[in-house]
Amino acid sequence: MDLYLTEEDIVFRNEVRAFLEKALSPDLRQAERLNPSFLADPGYGLDWQRRLHEKGWAAPSWPAEHGGTGWSLTRRYIFDQECERAGEPHFRGASLKMIGPVLMRYGTESQQQKYLRRILSGDDLWAQGYSEPGAGSDLASLSCKAVLDGDSYVVNGSKIWSTHAHHATMMFALVRSAHTGRKQEGITFLLIDLRAPGVTIRPIVSIDGTHEFNQTFFDDVRVPVADRVGAEGEGWEIAKYLLEIERGGSFAGGMLRAHFVKLCQIAESTGPDGRRAMDDPLVVGRIGEISTDLDANDMLELMSMSGAASGESPGAVRASVLKVGRSRIRQAIAELAASILGPDCLRWDAARPMTPGTGALDDIRKVAPAAYLNSRSQSIFGGSTEIQLEIIARALLR
Amino acid sequence: MNLNLSEEQVMLRESAGRFLAATHDAGQSRDRIPRGAGLDRAMWARYADLGWLGLPFAEEEGGIGGGPADIAILTEQMGAAAVAEPYVDIVVLAGGLIAALGDAGQRAAFLAPLIAGKLVPVLAHLEDGAKGRIDHVITQAVPAGDGWALSGRKILVPAGMEADVLLVSARLGDDIGLFALPTEAAGITRSGVPTLDGGIAADIALDGAIATTLLAPDALGTIEAVIDLAISAACADAVGVMDALLAATVKHCKGRVQFGKPLSEFQALQHRMADMAVKCEEARASALLAALSAGATPALRIRGVSGAKARIGRIARHVAHEAIQLHGAVGFSEEMPLGTWFRRLYAFEHRYGSTSDHLQRYAHVALTPTLRDAGLLREPGAV
Numbered sequence: 050m051d052l053y054l055t056e057e058d059i060v061f062r063n064e065v066r067a068f069l070e071k072a073l074s075p076d077l078r079q080a081e082r083l084n085p086s087f088l089a090d091p092g093y094g095l096d097w098q099r100r101l102h103e104k105g106w107a108a109p110s111w112p113a114e115h116g117g118t119g120w121s122l123t124r125r126y127i128f129d130q131e132c133e134r135a136g137e138p139h140f141r142g143a144s145l146k147m148i149g150p151v152l153m154r155y156g157t158e159s160q161q162q163k164y165l166r167r168i169l170s171g172d173d174l175w176a177q178g179y180s181e182p183g184a185g186s187d188l189a190s191l192s193c194k195a196v197l198d199g200d201s202y203v204v205n206g207s208k209i210w211s212t213h214a215h216h217a218t219m220m221f222a223l224v225r226s227a228h229t230g231r232k233q234e235g236i237t238f239l240l241i242d243l244r245a246p247g248v249t250i251r252p253i254v255s256i257d258g259t260h261e262f263n264q265t266f267f268d269d270v271r272v273p274v275a276d277r278v279g280a281e282g283e284g285w286e287i288a289k290y291l292l293e294i295e296r297g298g299s300f301a302g303g304m305l306r307a308h309f310v311k312l313c314q315i316a317e318s319t320g321p322d323g324r325r326a327m328d329d330p331l332v333v334g335r336i337g338e339i340s341t342d343l344d345a346n347d348m349l350e351l352m353s354m355s356g357a358a359s360g361e362s363p364g365a366v367r368a369s370v371l372k373v374g375r376s377r378i379r380q381a382i383a384e385l386a387a388s389i390l391g392p393d394c395l396r397w398d399a400a401r402p403m404t405p406g407t408g409a410l411d412d413i414r415k416v417a418p419a420a421y422l423n424s425r426s427q428s429i430f431g432g433s434t435e436i437q438l439e440i441i442a443r444a445l446l447r
Numbered sequence: 448m449n450l451n452l453s454e455e456q457v458m459l460r461e462s463a464g465r466f467l468a469a470t471h472d473a474g475q476s477r478d479r480i481p482r483g484a485g486l487d488r489a490m491w492a493r494y495a496d497l498g499w500l501g502l503p504f505a506e507e508e509g510g511i512g513g514g515p516a517d518i519a520i521l522t523e524q525m526g527a528a529a530v531a532e533p534y535v536d537i538v539v540l541a542g543g544l545i546a547a548l549g550d551a552g553q554r555a556a557f558l559a560p561l562i563a564g565k566l567v568p569v570l571a572h573l574e575d576g577a578k579g580r581i582d583h584v585i586t587q588a589v590p591a592g593d594g595w596a597l598s599g600r601k602i603l604v605p606a607g608m609e610a611d612v613l614l615v616s617a618r619l620g621d622d623i624g625l626f627a628l629p630t631e632a633a634g635i636t637r638s639g640v641p642t643l644d645g646g647i648a649a650d651i652a653l654d655g656a657i658a659t660t661l662l663a664p665d666a667l668g669t670i671e672a673v674i675d676l677a678i679s680a681a682c683a684d685a686v687g688v689m690d691a692l693l694a695a696t697v698k699h700c701k702g703r704v705q706f707g708k709p710l711s712e713f714q715a716l717q718h719r720m721a722d723m724a725v726k727c728e729e730a731r732a733s734a735l736l737a738a739l740s741a742g743a744t745p746a747l748r749i750r751g752v753s754g755a756k757a758r759i760g761r762i763a764r765h766v767a768h769e770a771i772q773l774h775g776a777v778g779f780s781e782e783m784p785l786g787t788w789f790r791r792l793y794a795f796e797h798r799y800g801s802t803s804d805h806l807q808r809y810a811h812v813a814l815t816p817t818l819r820d821a822g823l824l825r826e827p828g829a830v
Contacts, residue, residue, distance in 0.1 A: 126824075
């Protein structure tokens with residue numbers, strides 16, 4: 050057992066660093082520094098995606114035959130670490146990480162031809178239509194209806210919490226096509242054009258002042274049967290598949306460490322009130338604890354990766370432990386960063402995107418309070434901490 | 448980068464687990480060693496037969512050539528079984544110092560009989576007033592004849608009453624030297640100290656005791672490094688204990704029926720056990736990082752080892768508390784092994800430096816711009 054990079058890994062890492070040095074422009078770095086949210090606003094996120102796409106590096110997790118890079122898991126990890134270190138905009142959301150893999154596994158050839166290319170190029174931006182006002186953690190109880198009428202489904206109902214639906218061209222949605230049997234059995238996976246008649250999108254503003262979430266209403270929206278993925282009633286299987294693959298190849302370590310470095314930079318800076326948080330032993334102790342948490346989480350990711358590389362499938366428990374750990378660490382970093390700003394933590398910039406500060410350090414300081422507010426969602430979305438504990442408990446108490 | 452166990456490591460883990468399950472009952476282990484003795488020599492001889500006493504040492508010395516990760520595999524099983532013999536102090540720490548510092552003659556005199564189970568050396572380093580500093584050594588070494596006269600006081604020496612040889616750190620000029628002092632030498636007064644985890648340590652007064660063996664005149668750096676190796680082994684032991692506490696808690700909650708159903712069907716308790724499982728997984732990762740850092744260059748070694756000691760110290764305590772709590776009243780009685788495991792984790796937290804000592808040591812190194820920016824993957828030969 051060892052933690053060594055090979056010579057080839059080091060060469061690759063340096064190649065990536067050199068590329069990022071040139072391609073990740075100062076204004077893209079600044080836009081990301083000023084973003085309190087997890088995902089970049091598509092206004093600049095798509096710009097970065099396109100630059101990576103030119104290099105063929107937009108979707109390292111995709112199979113090479115569909116436009117991925119064909120890299121080993123270790124290379125993908127190294128690439129992610131370097132991109133995070135450089136401060137890249139986080140643009141890989143529902144399009145690249147969810148609907149892309151679903152189409153590759155369950156889509157017809159014509160669906161793949163039609164949609165995959167447009168995801169990579171950024172011509173389509175996809176929103177996720179899963180949660181409903183009455184169906185969050187209990188997703189299977191969803192009730193948004195789809196009724197077959199000739200060669201189309203007619204969709205009525207509402208989806209909520211769809212990130213960037215207000216920018217999106219398409220939405221993939223789980224809809225109820227039947228009421229027979231168990232609630233999971235009557236669910237179908239549809240691709241909905243958000244520009245179709247009957248679609249209304251209402252913004253939801255978050256407690257950190259950002260508009261990223263939306264509620265979408267479907268009023269007799271027609272969806273061609275050709276835009277159904279998989280068979281009628283196969284929607285839940287597809288949703289479970291997505292959960293499985295998410296476990297295998299997603300890394301959070303690079304992103305967490307990038308946030309941690311910013312925390313340290315804030316702590317080392319002397320604030321306008323003359324104080325330097327790193328001089329306070331209580332703060333140093335707390336930063337040290339977060340750092341040991343981060344090292345352990347990094348290690349768990351590497352252990353998962355090592356297992357996956359030798360063909361093991363990461364268990365449900367390990368995946369849930371990682372999710373719980375990463376959201377706790379993210380929240381701890383954001384909370385501490387905002388609390389060591391002194392009186393400055395009360396200054397509020399309501400503009401979105403935020404007005405740039407006087408330099409990189411100032412950007413990091415001024416976004417910290419909003420980033421802290423935003424971080425409260427980390428333990429809720431993508432499978433709440435309570436659901437992760439349910440999953441772990443079920444495996445433990447079997 | 449490879450973090451999968453090799454076949455040999457899997458075999459070591461399984462055979463050690465089987466042997467210890469057959470010979471140790473966690474709750475009874477402290478009774479095998481009546482207070483007044485510090486080592487079960489019969490059990491120690493069985494460890495020698497299994498090759499465990501030679502695990503960390505080179506094959507040329509009669510050992511097995513195992514590394515920190517292999518030691519950790521063994522000590523994790525020892526933790527779960529609440530093994531009372533101070534394997535880490537005798538084999539990993541004292542043995543490790545002899546292997547690292549001794550010349551051929553000294554290794555033949557001390558290491559070979561250790562591996563054979565015939566000689567018990569221990570490190571006598573800690574002194575009152577240390578305040579967490581590893582270089583706090585007041586004990587003096589003064590040249591005397593063909594040896595050195597050692598004078599000073601060492602506290603809480605593990606297995607100090609049972610040991611045949613003390614490895615004593617003492618001031619030699621401006622440096623800290625390490626001496627091998629047989630316990631039958633004159634000028635040594637040992638007082639037995641029962642420790643909370645059921646063992647017997649010793650407070651030792653040295654009054655001009657003559658040591659003729661100097662392992663190294665400037666030993667501090669090596670003492671620090673080998674203590675780090677011992678800590679990594681102790682971290683794995685703690686992980687074994689945490690797993691055992693969780694397993695016992697799950698078993699108890701599934702069997703205990705109150706208000707018409709097993710405790711394991713109450714969601715609040717399910718979530719608390721799930722949280723214990725999260726901490727066990729995280730501790731396992733920390734301990735592995737420690738094992739893979741024990742042989743690295745100082746900055747990386749301190750990051751991995753002190754980071755793990757600090758972190759596991761903190762979360763192990765939470766798991767221990769929860770285990771007792773979820774057992775209810777029976778968790779508090781000495782009839783169950785819970786108390787043994789609980790006290791073992793408490794001792795872990797406070798041996799080789801406290802949680803907060805190690806958090807400080809970690810922060811000093813890990814929060815520097817170079818290290819905090821760097822993930823865990825290393826270039827070969829990284830500093």
